[in-house]
Amino acid sequence: xxxxxxxRIDLIFHEDCECRKVLEKTFSKSNDEIINxxxxxxxxGRGGAGFPTGLKWKFTAEQPxxxxxxxxxxxxxxxxxxxxxxxxxxxxxxVFSGMAxxxxxxxxxxxxxxxxxxxxxxxxxxxxxxxxxxxxIKDLIDFEILIQMGSGAYICGEExxxxxxxEGKRGEPRNKPPYPxxxxxxxxxxxxxxxxxLVYAFMICKHGPMKFKELGxxxxxxxxxxxxxxxxxxxxxxELELGMSLDHFVEEFGDGDTKAVQVGGAAGFCVPRxxxxxxxxxxxxxxxxxxxxxxxxxxxxxxxxxxxxxFFEEESCGQCTPCRVGCQQLIKGIEAVKKGEKKAAxxxxxxxxxxxxxLASKCGLGQSVANSFSSxxxxxxxxxxx
Amino acid sequence: xxxxxxLVKNLADKYGRNRENLLHILQGIVExxxxxxxxxxTEVARELDMSAAQVYGTATFxxxxxxxxxxxxxxxxxxxxxxxxxxxxxxxxxxEDTLKVKLGETSQNKKFTLLETNCMGWCHEGPAMxxxxxxxxxxxxxxxxxxxxxYVKNK
Numbered sequence: 001x002x003x004x005x006x007x008r009i010d011l012i013f014h015e016d017c018e019c020r021k022v023l024e025k026t027f028s029k030s031n032d033e034i035i036n037x038x039x040x041x042x043x044x045g046r047g048g049a050g051f052p053t054g055l056k057w058k059f060t061a062e063q064p065x066x067x068x069x070x071x072x073x074x075x076x077x078x079x080x081x082x083x084x085x086x087x088x089x090x091x092x093x094x095v096f097s098g099m100a101x102x103x104x105x106x107x108x109x110x111x112x113x114x115x116x117x118x119x120x121x122x123x124x125x126x127x128x129x130x131x132x133x134x135x136x137i138k139d140l141i142d143f144e145i146l147i148q149m150g151s152g153a154y155i156c157g158e159e160x161x162x163x164x165x166x167e168g169k170r171g172e173p174r175n176k177p178p179y180p181x182x183x184x185x186x187x188x189x190x191x192x193x194x195x196x197x198l199v200y201a202f203m204i205c206k207h208g209p210m211k212f213k214e215l216g217x218x219x220x221x222x223x224x225x226x227x228x229x230x231x232x233x234x235x236x237x238x239e240l241e242l243g244m245s246l247d248h249f250v251e252e253f254g255d256g257d258t259k260a261v262q263v264g265g266a267a268g269f270c271v272p273r274x275x276x277x278x279x280x281x282x283x284x285x286x287x288x289x290x291x292x293x294x295x296x297x298x299x300x301x302x303x304x305x306x307x308x309x310x311f312f313e314e315e316s317c318g319q320c321t322p323c324r325v326g327c328q329q330l331i332k333g334i335e336a337v338k339k340g341e342k343k344a345a346x347x348x349x350x351x352x353x354x355x356x357x358x359l360a361s362k363c364g365l366g367q368s369v370a371n372s373f374s375s376x377x378x379x380x381x382x383x384x385x386x
Numbered sequence: 387x388x389x390x391x392x393l394v395k396n397l398a399d400k401y402g403r404n405r406e407n408l409l410h411i412l413q414g415i416v417e418x419x420x421x422x423x424x425x426x427x428t429e430v431a432r433e434l435d436m437s438a439a440q441v442y443g444t445a446t447f448x449x450x451x452x453x454x455x456x457x458x459x460x461x462x463x464x465x466x467x468x469x470x471x472x473x474x475x476x477x478x479x480x481x482e483d484t485l486k487v488k489l490g491e492t493s494q495n496k497k498f499t500l501l502e503t504n505c506m507g508w509c510h511e512g513p514a515m516x517x518x519x520x521x522x523x524x525x526x527x528x529x530x531x532x533x534x535x536x537y538v539k540n541k
Contacts, residue, residue, distance in 0.1 A: 079466045082507035117413075117450045118506040120519040149413055152449035154504060168408030170447040186406075229468045229509035236510050266466075293468060293509070307467040311504055317447070 006248040007241040009215065009223035011203050012196065013090055019097040019202075020136050026205040027140060031061065031105045038201055041209035042221030047073060047157075047194030048264060048289030049364070053201055056191055059181035061106045063189035070102045070111040071185060071192040075162060077116055077154040078265035079311060080291030083225040084195040085119055086237050091199065092129040096145055098198030101205055102191050103143045111145045112185070114162050117152045154315035158363050159184070159192045161317065172319045173363035196225055196290070217243035220282030224290065230262075231255050231296035246271055246279040249292070257296040260379070265291035266308040267368035270301070272379040301380035302338060306331065308372050316365060323366025326357040330373060337384060344385045347377055393418055394429040403434050408444055412451050420456040420499075427453070449503065457492045457499040459537055462516045466505035469512035477513050478502070480527040484534050498537070 026034060039054030060068060072095060076084040088095060099111045115122065130145055137143070148166055150156050156165045160174035163185045184190025193201070200222065204212050212222045220242035229235045232253045240249075250258045260272050263279075263286045271279050271286060279285055295304065313327040333350040336342040354370035361367045377384055397414040401407040408430070415426050422445050431438040445451045452460075463469075463478055478489055478500070485498050492499040508514035511523035515530070522533055 076507055077505065079505040080468065080509050082509060085507050116507075117448075118503075118516065118521075121521055148409075150448075151409065151413060151451050152503065153447065165409065166406065168405040168444065170444050172447075227509065229512070230471065299471065303470075304467055307465075307470055311466060315504060 006244045006252050007215075009239045009241055011207075011212075011223060012087060012094075012199050012225055012239050017094065017206065019093045019133070020140070022202070022206045023097055023100060023137060023140055026101055027104060034101065034105050034205070035061070037204060037209045041204045041212040042216075043197070043200055043204060043212065044221070044283060045194055046196035046200065046224060046289065048078070048267070048287065050283050050287055053193065053197055056181060056193070057102060057105050059179075060189045060191045063182055065189045067186075067188045068106045068108045069185045069188055069190045070099050070106065070108045071162070071166075071190055072099055072111065072113040072195055072198055073157060073159065073162060073192055074113050074115045074119070074195050075150050075157040076119075076195070077157050077315075078267060078289055078291050079308070080229055080262065080265045080293045081227045081289055083227045083237050083290045085122065087195050087199060087225070088115075088119070088122055088126060092126055093133050094199045094202050095195055096130065096133045098193075098200075098202035099145060100137060100141055100143055101202060102193070102198065104141055106189070106191055108191075109142055109144065111143065112166065113145060113147045114150060114156070114166060115147055116150045116156075120149060123147065123149070153317075154311075155317045155363075155365055158365065161363070162192065163190070170317070172317045173365075175362065194289070215241045217280075217282055217284065219284035220287075224288075226288070226292050227290045228253055228292050228294070230292075230294040231258065231299070232294045242282045243284075244281055245277060246281060246286075247276040249281060250276055250294070253292075254294055255296055257298075258294055259297045259299065260295045260301065262291070262293040262295070262304070262372065264288035264371070265293075266311050266372055267364070269371050270304075270375040270379060275379075301376055301383045302334070305334060305372065305376045305384070308376075309334070309369075312365065312369050320360075320362040320366065322357045322360040323362070323369070326353055326361070326366065327369060329353060330369070334377075334384060344381075347381065347384060351377060388425075390415075390419070390423065390426045391429050394426060394433050398430075398433045405434070405436065408434065408436075408441065409448075412441075412445055412448075416451055420458060420460060421452040421454060423455075455492065455496070457497050459497060459517050459541070460499045460501065461534075462501045462503040462506070464504070464506050464508065464512065464514045465502040466509070468509040469505075469514055472512040474502075474513040476527055477515070477525050477530045480530050481534055484531050485538075498534075 043053045044050040156171040161171040165171040309331040318324045354373040358370040397411045401410040
C-alpha cells in the first residue's frame with residue numbers, strides 16, 4: 001500500500017487573489033476547455049461524496065433546459081466540520097469566482113449560496129463582498145449570486161433536501177434519480193457544489209490542472225481542507241495533501257495518547273489505534289468531508305456513539321421508516337445493553353439493523369448511520385457493554 | 387392593523403408571495419418576534435394563499451423556526467461531542483444558575499431562552515454557544531457568566 005507523508009498545502013487560503021484577472025483568462029477559453037481542465041485535474045467533490053466535479057458540470061451543461069442553476073452548498077452541518085465557514089470568512093471572492101466559472105460553463109444566470117442558519121453572523125460581511133464582486137464582474141458575465149439562509153436543519157446539506165428547502169418546503173430528500181444535473185432546484189438542471197469544491201475549481205482555473213493533479217494519489221487528487229478537533233493540542237483548520245496515512249496524521253496532530261479518530265464526522269468512520277497505519281485518508285481509504293475528531297484514552301466511546309446517535313435521531317427528517325425508527329431503536333438498544341437490560345449479543349442485532357438502514361434508507365443520512373455505528377461497536381465492543 | 391399582520395404583509399411585499407419565499411418570510415418573523423405564533427402562521431398562510439397546515443408543516447421542520455414563545459435572546463449551547471467533551475454541561479449549569487432558568491425554559495421577564503442545539507461548527511473552539519446570531523466560543527464557566535451578565539445588564 002502506498003501513502004503520502006503528511007504535507008501542508010497553501011492553495012485555498014493563499015491571499016484572496018485578483019479574481020477578475022483569473023476570470024478574464026478563464027473566460028477566454030471555450031466551455032469544453034474549462035470542463036476538460038477540471039476533469040483533467042481529477043477534482044472530486046469536497047463535501048464528502050466525492051463525485052467528479054468536471055462530470056457534474058458537463059452533465060448539467062449537456063442537459064437541455066431553458067434555465068440552469070449553480071448552487072454553493074454552505075450548509076456545513078456535519079459534526080466536526082467548520083472549514084467552509086473559514087473559507088467564506090477569509091476568501092469569499094474565490095467562492096463567488098468558482099460559481100461564476102461554473103455559471104459560464106453550464107449557462108446559468110443565477111447562483112445561490114445556501115448558508116446554514118448557525119452562520120448568519122457571516123452575512124453582513126458576505127453581502128459586502130458579494131456586492132463588490134457583482135460590480136467587479138458585471139461586464140464579464142451576466143450572473144447574479146443570491147444568499148439563502150438555512151434554519152438549523154442538518155438534512156438540508158443533502159442536495160435534494162436543500163432544493164426542497166430553497167423552494168420553501170420541508171427539507172425532505174427526494175428520490176434519486178433524477179439527479180440534480182437533470183432536475184435540481186425548481187426541477188431545472190443544477191450544479192450543486194460544496195464551498196471548498198468551488199474554490200478548488202477556481203484554483204485549477206488559476207494555476208492549471210497540473211498543479212492540482214500532481215498532489216495526492218491516483219484516486220484522491222489534490223489537497224483538502226481538514227477541520228481538526230477533539231483531543232489535540234492544536235485544533236483548527238489545515239489544508240493537507242490527500243493520501244496520507246492516519247498514522248502520520250495522528251503523529252502530527254494527536255496528543256500522544258490517541259485511541260481513535262472519527263474520520264468524516266458522525267456520518268463517517270471511527271478508526272481505532274491498531275488500524276492507523278493501514279488507513280489512508282482519501283477516496284481509496286476512508287473519505288472525509290474534512291471532519292477529523294481525535295479521541296484519547298480518557299474518552300468513552302460509548303458516550304461518543306450515544307452522542308452521534310442522539311444527533312441522528314434528532315436530525316432524521318422522519319420521512320422514511322428505516323431512518324426514523326432505526327435511529328430511535330439504535331439509541332434505545334445501546335442504552336439497554338449498557339444498563340444490562342439486554343444481553344451483549346443484542347449488539348449483533350443492532351448491527352443488523354444498522355445494515356438494514358444502510359440498504360433501505362432513502363438518503364445519505366440514514367444510509368450513513370451504520371458507518372459510525374458499526375465501526376464504533378465493532379472496534380470498542382467492550383466499552384458498549386461495561 | 388395588528389403588529390404581526392403588518393409585519394407579515396411587509397415581509398411578503400419584500401420577498402414576494404410565492405412558495406419559494408416562504409422560508410424568507412418565516413425567518414423574517416422569527417428575527418422580529420423570536421418565534422412563530424399561531425396568528426403569525428395563519429397570517430402567512432392567508433398572505434401567500436396557502437393552507438395553514440402547509441405553513442405549519444414547513445415551519446415545524448426547522449429547529450430555528452420556533453413555534454413556541456422564546457425570549458428576546460435565545461441562547462443555544464452546542465451539545466455535540468467535542469463541546470460535550472470540553473464541558474458544555476458545566477456551561478449550561480453556570481447559565482442556569484445565573485439566569486434562574488432550566489434548559490428549555492424562558493426567563494420570567496421573557497428576556498432569555500436557554501436551549502441546546504446540534505453542532506454549530508465551532509468544534510475547535512468549544513464549548514460554544516449562540517446568542518441569537520452571535521457566536522461565543524472557548525467558553526469557561528466564568529466567561530459564560532460574564533457574557534450573560536452583560537446581556538442582563540446592558541441589553
